[in-house]
Amino acid sequence: MNDAVLFETRSDGIAVITLNRPETRNALSQEIRQGLFEAWDRFEHDTSLRIAILTGAGEKAFCAGGDLKEMVDRGLKVPPRDMFPVPYDSVELSKPTIAAVNGVAFAGGWMIAQACDLCVASTQARFAVTEVKVGRSSPWAAPLIHMIPQRIMMEILLTGKPITAQRAYEIGLVNRLAEPAAVLDTALELAAEILDGAPLSVKAARETVMLSTEMGRSASLEAARFASEYCYNSDDAQEGPRAFAEKRKPQWKGC
Numbered sequence: 001m002n003d004a005v006l007f008e009t010r011s012d013g014i015a016v017i018t019l020n021r022p023e024t025r026n027a028l029s030q031e032i033r034q035g036l037f038e039a040w041d042r043f044e045h046d047t048s049l050r051i052a053i054l055t056g057a058g059e060k061a062f063c064a065g066g067d068l069k070e071m072v073d074r075g076l077k078v079p080p081r082d083m084f085p086v087p088y089d090s091v092e093l094s095k096p097t098i099a100a101v102n103g104v105a106f107a108g109g110w111m112i113a114q115a116c117d118l119c120v121a122s123t124q125a126r127f128a129v130t131e132v133k134v135g136r137s138s139p140w141a142a143p144l145i146h147m148i149p150q151r152i153m154m155e156i157l158l159t160g161k162p163i164t165a166q167r168a169y170e171i172g173l174v175n176r177l178a179e180p181a182a183v184l185d186t187a188l189e190l191a192a193e194i195l196d197g198a199p200l201s202v203k204a205a206r207e208t209v210m211l212s213t214e215m216g217r218s219a220s221l222e223a224a225r226f227a228s229e230y231c232y233n234s235d236d237a238q239e240g241p242r243a244f245a246e247k248r249k250p251q252w253k254g255c
Contacts, residue, residue, distance in 0.1 A: 005035025006057075007042060013050040014191050015043045016184070022058025028084060028108045029067040036085035036112075044093050050202075051194055053187045054087075054116060055100035059180065062099070062125065065107030084108060086140065087115040088210075096194055096206055100187035101125045102180065106162070111140045114147070117206065119173065120187040121165040122180045127173065128162035146213045148172055198240055199254035200231040 006018040017039045019026035026032065043052045056062040066084075085091050099105075099116035106128045113119055113127070121127075131138040144153050148171045156163065168174040178186035194202060208224040215223060231237060236252050243250035 002031055002035050004029070004031040005039050007039050009046070009049060012192065013048060013195055014188065015039075015046070015049045015052040017043070017052055017054045019054075019056040019063055022056070022061065024067075025061035025064035025104065026056040026058070026109070027064045027067045028112075029070060033083070033085055037091065040085055040087065040091045040093060044091075044095065049095070050199060051096045051098065051191045053098045053100050053184070053191060054112065055184055055187070056102050059103060061103040061109070062101040062105045063109030063112060064104055065109050065111075065130065084111065084140075086112060089115060089140075094203070096202065098187050098191055100183050101127075101165070101174075102183045104128075104162075106130050107136075107138070111138075114141070114144065114173075118175050118190060119168075120176045120178060120183060120190060121168060121174045122183045123165050123177050124180050125165040125168075126162040127165070127168050128160060129157050130160045130162075132158065132160040143213070198231075198234075198236040198250070198252050200234050200236055201240075204228045204231040 004019075004021055006020050008016040008018070010016065017036070019032055019036075021027070021029065021032060040052075043049055082090050087093050087097050096118070097116040099113040099119045101113050101119060101121040102125065103122065104126050105113045106126075107130045110127050110129055129138050129141055138157060141153070141157060152171050165174060165177055169177050176186055176190060197205075204227055207227040208220075211223045211227065212220045214220070235255055236250070239250050239252065
């Protein structure tokens with residue numbers, strides 16, 4: 001991996017992925033895109049890692065979006081499907097992710113924060129879908145309709161104006177707010193809460209949420225039941241109730 005994207009593995013099963021070009025506000029240049037593709041692939045295939053946190057270096061920006069100079073130089077029209085490393089879209093992931101938004105998340109920065117399962121934001125962070133300001137489009141924003149109300153989404157996309165972290169929290173885009181110096185720690189605390197759960201139960205829970213956004217009520221119920229069978233039939237499904245009855249912490253095996 002290049003040093004444009006840092007990859008830290010922790011003993012507790014958490015990976016911390018950091019966009020490391022604060023001098024360009026962590027814009028999605030070719031080297032950052034390549035580094036992110038490599039980082040997500042490493043996270044997905046490392047069986048010791050259960051959850052990833054994506055953040056940015058510096059105090060000003062999580063990610064300011066695409067590299068506009070690069071777009072001009074290459075005469076970019078419709079972005080290739082595999083140009084940007086978007087979790088669960090152009091990047092195949094099966095584990096939970098948290099965006100720790102330490103500063104501005106504009107355009108492509110909003111895109112990759114939105115794609116993560118959960119979001120922690122600095123009280124000083126700002127979010128914007130700025131494509132209308134530069135003559136581009138934001139088809140990647142379509143899943144927002146499952147996160148925030150239609151009229152709020154409409155205003156955000158049509159005006160391109162930034163919203164504060166507090167506003168993002170109020171409309172449901174952000175899970176938790178933190179003081180600037182505590183963003184990563186807050187994301188780590190949220191990750192630890194998830195890691196307390198049985199691995200297969202967490203996987204089934206995530207699949208249930210995603211299936212519910214893709215299907216109607218009856219279809220999602222049927223699909224979620226099927227997705228949960230492996231969890232129900234696991235050793236952990238017996239260990240959990242046993243540990244509760246014995247008043248001890250469960251020892252998860254992930255099988």
